[in-house]
Amino acid sequence: MIFAFDIIILIFLVVAAIISLSVKDLLSSAMIFGIYGFLICLLWAEMGAVDVAFTEAAVGAGVSAVFFIATIYNTRRRSSD
Amino acid sequence: MLTKVFATIAVVITGGLLLYGVSDFPAFGDPHSPANAGVGNEESISQYFITQTYKDTKVPNIVTAVLADYRGYDTMFETVVIFAAGIAIFAILRVTGNEAEKKSIKPPLDSSINGDHQRIIVGTTCRIVIPVVQMFALYVVAHGHHSPGGGFQGGVILGASFILVAMSEDLNAALRRFSEKTYLTLACVGILIYAGFGLMCQFLERNFLDYGILQKVLFTDGPEMARSHSMLGVEVGVAFTVTAIMFAIYANLSSRGVLKNGL
Numbered sequence: 088m089i090f091a092f093d094i095i096i097l098i099f100l101v102v103a104a105i106i107s108l109s110v111k112d113l114l115s116s117a118m119i120f121g122i123y124g125f126l127i128c129l130l131w132a133e134m135g136a137v138d139v140a141f142t143e144a145a146v147g148a149g150v151s152a153v154f155f156i157a158t159i160y161n162t163r164r165r166s167s168d
Numbered sequence: 169m170l171t172k173v174f175a176t177i178a179v180v181i182t183g184g185l186l187l188y189g190v191s192d193f194p195a196f197g198d199p200h201s202p203a204n205a206g207v208g209n210e211e212s213i214s215q216y217f218i219t220q221t222y223k224d225t226k227v228p229n230i231v232t233a234v235l236a237d238y239r240g241y242d243t244m245f246e247t248v249v250i251f252a253a254g255i256a257i258f259a260i261l262r263v264t265g266n267e268a269e270k271k272s273i274k275p276p277l278d279s280s281i282n283g284d285h286q287r288i289i290v291g292t293t294c295r296i297v298i299p300v301v302q303m304f305a306l307y308v309v310a311h312g313h314h315s316p317g318g319g320f321q322g323g324v325i326l327g328a329s330f331i332l333v334a335m336s337e338d339l340n341a342a343l344r345r346f347s348e349k350t351y352l353t354l355a356c357v358g359i360l361i362y363a364g365f366g367l368m369c370q371f372l373e374r375n376f377l378d379y380g381i382l383q384k385v386l387f388t389d390g391p392e393m394a395r396s397h398s399m400l401g402v403e404v405g406v407a408f409t410v411t412a413i414m415f416a417i418y419a420n421l422s423s424r425g426v427l428k429n430g431l
Contacts, residue, residue, distance in 0.1 A: 088196065134196075137316040138231040141308075145324040150414055153331055157422035 092133060100126045113159045121152035225395040227313045235318065236399040240377040244362050247319075247406050251355055254413030258352075261425035294336035301329040309407045313396060319403035323410025330415045339423055342415070348427060351412040351419075358408030365402050 103126060107119035124147030132140035194201030206212035217230055217238070227233040235243050309322030334342035366377040374381040379398035380391030388394045419427055 138229075138318070138321075141316050141321045142324075145321050145328070150324055150328055150331070150418075153328070153335075154417060154421060157418060161422070161424050 088134065093130070096126055096130050096133070100130065113162075114156065117152055117155035117159060120155065121148050124148035124151070224392065225399070226392045227396050227399060229313050229315060231316075232313045232318050232399065232403070236313070236402050237377075237379060237395055240366070240379075240402065243402070243406070244359075244366065244377070247359055247362060247409050250413050251359055251409055254355060254416045257417050257420055261420040262427075263425045290336050294332055298329050298332055301332065302326060305329060305407075309403055310400070312403050313399050319406025320410055322403075323407035324414055326407065326411040327414025327418075330411075331418045334415075334418065334422070339419060340428065343419065343427060346415060348416075348419075351416050355409050355412035355416070358405045358410075358412065361405030361408065362402045365398055365405075 100123065103119055103123040107116050107123055110116050110119065124143060128140045128143040128148055131137075131143060194203070199205060202212070204212060204214055206215060217234060221230045221233045222228060225233050225237055227237075305322045305325035307322075308317035308325060309319060312318030312322065330342055330346050333345065365379070365382070368385065369378045369381055370376055372381045372384060379395040381394070382398050383389075383391050383394035386394050386397050388397060
């Protein structure tokens with residue numbers, strides 16, 4: 088564990104989490120959530136949990152962001168019902 | 169406004185309690201903590217895994233050995249959970265026939281020279297990248313018990329490569345290579361491979377997923393190598409299911425269950 092590296096990742100992690108919750112545009116929110124996943128993957132890799140970091144990089148930062156974007160593209164502001 | 173204030177107070181109190189609980193934890197990586205050193209003279213389970221995994225299974229990656237062998241039952245039902253999630257999304261979104269015609273979205277095709285250039289750049293890049301991604305995914309699956317990785321990660325990367333086909337061209341191009349029938353079959357086959365390894369152990373009069381006895385079927389020299397090879401087998405099963413379900417979820421989400429045109 089490198090302390091300075093930890094602190095930098097944790098600060099960015101909190102910033103990314105708050106921005107992805109507070110931003111109005113859903114697409115930006117999904118992208119920043121992907122960044123959050125990538126940062127937490129870095130944190131796990133740095134703590135030595137390489138298998139978990141690998142899963143997070145593939146699922147959290149990669150595929151789940153794509154799923155969010157695919158869903159957001161198919162939503163509209165007003166309901167059609 | 170008032171609800172926000174109360175919600176903030178509740179979050180702050182809960183967060184404070186959690187942080188207070190964390191302060192009682194042993195330090196990160198402390199070799200004398202109960203989880204690492206055991207209680208009294210009893211050996212802890214992590215000590216057992218670190219010292220005995222290689223002797224038991226000849227697998228250098230302890231994480232994969234724990235997931236696919238010692239806790240194989242747990243991993244099997246994790247795969248079933250992924251399968252159930254994919255089938256649930258399929259059951260909710262998939263539409264056919266007349267309803268599909270109504271819900272079908274036809275994206276405006278950008279036929280200007282600008283759109284053409286974009287298609288050429290994205291299409292060419294993806295055509296070069298996708299084979300590399302797929303080779304890497306197969307490496308992650310096949311090498312999962314010797315290096316970080318395994319069925320879940322490799323399966324997600326392989327599924328993502330098909331999603332990349334769907335995004336760079338369109339969903340129809342991806343479905344021509346990996347049709348609905350294929351991916352639903354593949355998802356079931358993956359779980360059947362995993363459960364088949366377990367049932368084979370039962371037929372040879374051992375517990376479910378007790379791979380050691382499979383040396384009689386796999387013709388290895390000793391139960392250790394049988395466990396190693398069985399781990400590879402179940403990882404392949406997991407990878408089949410995860411690949412198919414990842415692509416199924418994307419295909420249904422991006423086209424509202426019509427499986428045409430997509431994004």
